[in-house]
Amino acid sequence: MTTDSSVSSLLSADPRTAAAADSVVAALTLPDTDRQFDVANPASGEPIATVPDFGAADAIRAVAAADAAGLEWAARTPRDRADILRRWYDLIIDHADELALLITREMGKPLAESRSEVTYGSDFVRWYAEEAVRPGGNVREVPSGGGTLLTRRGPVGLAVLITPWNFPLAMATRKIAPALAAGCPVVIKPANLTPLTTFYVVELARQAGVPVDLIQVITTADAPAFSEAVLADPRVRKVSFTGSTGVGKTLLRLAADNVLRSSMELGGDAPLIIFDDADLERAVNGAFAAKMRNGGQSCIAANRIYVQDGIADAFVEGLATKMAESQVGDGLADGVIVGPLIDDRAVANMQSLVDDAVGRGADLRTGGSAIAGAGTFFEPTLLDHVPQSADVAQSEIFGPIAAIQRFRSQAEVVQRANDTNYGLASYVFTETLDRALNVADALHSGLVGINQGVPSNAAAPFGGIKQSGLGREGSAEGLEEYQDIRFYNVARR
Numbered sequence: 371m372t373t374d375s376s377v378s379s380l381l382s383a384d385p386r387t388a389a390a391a392d393s394v395v396a397a398l399t400l401p402d403t404d405r406q407f408d409v410a411n412p413a414s415g416e417p418i419a420t421v422p423d424f425g426a427a428d429a430i431r432a433v434a435a436a437d438a439a440g441l442e443w444a445a446r447t448p449r450d451r452a453d454i455l456r457r458w459y460d461l462i463i464d465h466a467d468e469l470a471l472l473i474t475r476e477m478g479k480p481l482a483e484s485r486s487e488v489t490y491g492s493d494f495v496r497w498y499a500e501e502a503v504r505p506g507g508n509v510r511e512v513p514s515g516g517g518t519l520l521t522r523r524g525p526v527g528l529a530v531l532i533t534p535w536n537f538p539l540a541m542a543t544r545k546i547a548p549a550l551a552a553g554c555p556v557v558i559k560p561a562n563l564t565p566l567t568t569f570y571v572v573e574l575a576r577q578a579g580v581p582v583d584l585i586q587v588i589t590t591a592d593a594p595a596f597s598e599a600v601l602a603d604p605r606v607r608k609v610s611f612t613g614s615t616g617v618g619k620t621l622l623r624l625a626a627d628n629v630l631r632s633s634m635e636l637g638g639d640a641p642l643i644i645f646d647d648a649d650l651e652r653a654v655n656g657a658f659a660a661k662m663r664n665g666g667q668s669c670i671a672a673n674r675i676y677v678q679d680g681i682a683d684a685f686v687e688g689l690a691t692k693m694a695e696s697q698v699g700d701g702l703a704d705g706v707i708v709g710p711l712i713d714d715r716a717v718a719n720m721q722s723l724v725d726d727a728v729g730r731g732a733d734l735r736t737g738g739s740a741i742a743g744a745g746t747f748f749e750p751t752l753l754d755h756v757p758q759s760a761d762v763a764q765s766e767i768f769g770p771i772a773a774i775q776r777f778r779s780q781a782e783v784v785q786r787a788n789d790t791n792y793g794l795a796s797y798v799f800t801e802t803l804d805r806a807l808n809v810a811d812a813l814h815s816g817l818v819g820i821n822q823g824v825p826s827n828a829a830a831p832f833g834g835i836k837q838s839g840l841g842r843e844g845s846a847e848g849l850e851e852y853q854d855i856r857f858y859n860v861a862r863r
């Protein structure tokens with residue numbers, strides 16, 4: 371993720387060769403197992419590595435090893451844990467080029483965006499290196515007298531972390547860093563499509579001084595067998611998941627049997643609202659970043675773009691031009707702004723969304739088709755005058771389609787924006803401060819980008835409401851997700 375409001379402004383990275391990326395993959399040390407599965411490059415469809423296909427028994431062995439290492443880790447001083455996290459951050463920065471190549475190779479995003487993900491993902495490690503020495507707690511007097519209440523926070527225990535493919539580094543560090551800072555051991559299961567970055571960054575953690583067994587990486591072709599086994603193990607005390615709402619609900623059901631602390635970062639359906647008084651250039655650049663970062667494959671991607679009537683024609687013209695000019699291709703190639711989608715299924719889904727919307731009367735302004743040849747590419751696509759009945763207006767798009775609807779009044783657009791089961795991100799573009807804050811307050815949403823399209827930051831509590839999730843990642847709140855609270859009531863004479 372970037373801290374810049376324009377994706378295209380980031381694309382000044384050195385061109386890198388596929389050979390350089392392949393040598394990073396080859397340098398990975400992966401555990402040896404009988405069964406394995408392939409990891410492919412979505413820009414070509416070619417396999418780039420094989421990773422272990424661990425079974426449920428392996429996962430339970432990983433739980434046992436992490437649990438054993440966790441005792442000693444929890445007993446270390448906060449400063450000791452903080453120093454190791456800080457060394458891990460420094461190593462990630464030292465290896466930023468290799469990590470960026472790896473992310474692009476396995477996930478497809480343009481290299482400049484992968485570099486931004488390294489910056490964003492490493493920020494969680496630096497932030498929690500700083501937070502590790504501030505574990506919280508407080509002292510209060512019993513209101514009726516006779517005692518002092520000491521509130522303390524300690525590690526929740528072994529955490530199972532399950533991550534998606536769209537931000538292979540940041541989704542891992544956003545969970546591992548607070549868990550380690552709090553004193554918890556972890557078992558992490560990265561997405562099958564993008565496990566290599568996790569292996570690499572965990573290797574860097576070990577080089578930084580994290581005990582070898584403290585972080586266990588389990589790759590598996592059978593995710594349900596993994597979660598059913600580990601979430602039932604009494605040594606596990608926490609599950610943190612980022613992915614689709616459907617899988618999140620399944621994991622919450624499993625977590626219920628073991629009464630696990632649960633953090634869920636689930637799907638999104640972000641509305642992006644542009645009022646007539648918005649700065650046009652800011653709105654176009656912000657909407658482009660919010661829509662097209664990661665090729666639209668982000669949980670906070672602008673999913674429904676609402677534009678007020680007075681600015682709509684100029685905005686649509688500006689965004690359509692920017693999308694039409696965006697170069698699509700292999701993320702390692704110079705000048706590419708939009709990489710491949712993650713797989714064939716995603717391409718077929720984009721085509722079906724476009725065909726359905728056009729069939730229902732939407733106006734196709736640019737793009738609209740899959741790109742023939744190797745890899746899984748889809749044209750940046752803008753659909754204007756999208757009817758509410760279209761699938762694209764009612765589902766998480768997760769791809770490079772901007773779906774535009776028009777609106778008249780503030781009250782009307784707030785009502786339409788909130789008409790969804792999700793509540794992760796929203797965006798508001800207006801030059802009026804009162805309106806920006808009033809609309810942000812009225813939106814049912816865990817985070818709001820105001821006049822900007824890339825709101826995430828390690829210092830902010832990222833997370834959703836409604837069916838977008840439970841809990842927060844980043845900031846001080848993200849540490850609390852890995853802490854139990856206890857109190858001592860000390861009698862006083």
Ligand code: NAD
Nearest residue numbers: 533534535560561593594597613614617635636637638669
């Ligand atoms: P997904 O739910 O298919 O998979 C996510 C992870 O869960 C993967 O590692 C997958 O292997 C694993 N998984 C799948 N079924 C499982 C099971 N039964 N038990 C254990 N693990 C299982 O999601 P995805 O396609 O990888 O990612 C896209 C989705 O993630 C989108 O809905 C997106 O909005 C969401 N997402 C949310 C956030 C957030 O912070 N809220 C961030 C990124 C992505």
